Amino acid sequence: MTVDQVIFFLVGALILVSALMVVTTRNLIHAALWLIATLFGAAVLYATLDATFLAVVQVVVYIGAIAIMFIFAVMLTRRNMLDDASQTNPGWPWAAFIALATFAGLALLAGQMHNAGATQSELFADPLAALSQALISPEAYVLPFEVASVLLLAALVGAVYIANRK
């Protein structure tokens, strides 16, 4: 087993265990904190995949903003659900069954992948420069870039409108 694989197993275990804690913990603040562990694991995974920009952005956006939003929302609605009450639907065995079936199906599909054993090829160039030029070059992805701005504008206007409605 190489160093890469050891790191992958450690990070993968961190991601899966903390993800399981996210969906099973009763205390929702703890669930949000476990989510942060999952997200951090994903960031480490991106770093091992040479997507360094995404690794850092994952921490900035997910941990720095989204997770904190979650913690806030839990704090603001906490009176409603006490931690010792059951946090799952009565139909949770069905949910578990569906989730397991999904995993089985996905694993089956992944097993049939023709390039399952592919290994990392040499990095073509500086990925950061290539990414930044692809994102704004008119031949590549400038339209998604501008549309993302419109999407976020819509989200801002909509969310603030909903949140402030009396």
Next chain:
Amino acid sequence: MQNPWIYVGLFLVVGTIIPIAALVMSALLAPRKPNPIKQSTYECGMETVGENRVQFKAQYYVFALAFLIFDVETVFLFPWALSLNAMPFFVALEGVVFILILLAGLYYIWQKGMLDWV
């Protein structure tokens, strides 16, 4: 080192261990004599009334919301800023359009009075 991220990983590990070591040292050396008064919630000498994890106003949430959106948008701006030198002039204008759309959102919530603390 070939990959700087290995160094960063080591740095993160060591940087977390050092504060933990300080706490462990303190736990070994410090006395430990708990009593109910000492452990009660500190409110400048007043008796604590009601639950401690109280809810505060929801308006803090509006600012967190605005922050979330602007944070994501600024992350989009970093690739733009990186490639200005390598691309022709109109690329700068793409970013300007992006920022203007962003400022339209800010203008909207400003006009709606949602940036005012009430």
Next chain:
Amino acid sequence: MEFLTDPIKVIYEWLMLTLTSWGWAGWLSQLVINLLAIVLFITGVMVLDILLVWVERKVVARFQDRLGPNRVGPFGLFQPFPDIIKLIIKEDITPNGADKVVFNLAPILSLASVIFLWAVVPLASRIYGVDLNVALLYLVAAGSIGTLSIIMAGWASNNKYALLGAYRMVANMISYEIPMIIALLIPTILVGSMSLKLITEAQSGYWFVLVSPLGALLFIIAAIAELGRSPFDLNEGESEIVSGYHIEYTGMKFGLFYAGELLHAFTFGGFWAALFFGGWHGPWAEQYPLLGAFYFVVKAMIGYWVIMWVKYTVPRIRIDHMLAFNWKFLTPLGFILLMVTAVTHSVLRQSPAWLYVAGMFLSNMIVALITIEGLRAQARRQRISAEASSKPVVADH
């Protein structure tokens, strides 16, 4: 002497030779050397942190016309050491109803998030931890972990004041992260890279404070807010919410928060120097990196001194003023500055250096002038309306 021109490389090669002569594998000795370097570096940073306690106390004493610590050692220089021993051997109290794991994790993350920053600090031309090509975003990322630690502390303490402090933190630190990121975007535009090493090297001709004085100002204001220092220390607010999120922390855990805050301030002074004041650049710094490191620390200390100067001069501002200052003034100004900088830079980037610097400086000054005139006009309007509405009240008396 090669040691003077590239000390890290000399030490590294010597250690590498020693370890491999002991029969260690190449990658193992590399790992061990790096680990050793990191431990030594962080220890050095922590010693610096201890000295900062003395600097802070001495400087605040000068501001308040006192003497400051002056008993232990020359000029009270050894005062921090008894302080630290006291913190370590103090009893550590966990309040009732606290969330124990989160409660203990928060101070660790608080200090660790500051230590993380030092991985990318460019101390000198050939002395730096690591040259990341996303260093500026890494800085923001470490800062967001710090934000998280404060919210964890506030929630886990099971205390109303602590929770209120944590809520205010979100209104404060999080809001000012936007101008902070904008201020970081400006050097990124100027250099076309997020690497702190390249940004510092690009300032060999002129410092970026000449090219973007408003950017430097934006950065230091946002940094002070991000640090939660006065005038933006609402999340501590000693006189209203009795020091906020770390109200329930005692002993070494409080010490970690305190050390983190001081080191954070100094680190931001360092980044201010690296981004806008030429970093390690100075006479002969290119040939002798140790001299460059000295310049860097001096510049960082000056930045830290500016932060302290603001802290002990300006009173705490109200939360609505704080939010309005960010969202209605700093953020729009930052975005306008960003657009102006990008366009001017794109137009002038082929022109000779003097024209480039002059053009950028002029564009900044125009933005500043328009802002000041706008503020003045608005203040006049407010004053007139206030006078108009106050006249009848005066007549009643």
Next chain:
Amino acid sequence: MVPLSWYIFLSAALFSIGLYGVLARKNAIAILLGVELMLNAANINLVSFWRYGNNALMGGQVFAIIVFAVAAAEVAVGLALILSIYRSRNTIVADELDLMKW
């Protein structure tokens, strides 16, 4: 060297866990947490396919960045809705929000 399929299995497992969270949780905020897990699983897939395929084409990373934006928008609007419902009906249990049922 880690083969591509390991990443795919990891992301499939993460996706299924997220799906379980969405289906089994009562609290609306917890459901959104599950959605976040699923989005991250998709992102891991995108990035690993970028790295193992032709990495001169930046489509995978650009997609992942767009997913960040979508996730942020989703969280902003979703949590705003939840808070709005909480203020008007004083509950965020998904089963009790049955105004549209009839």
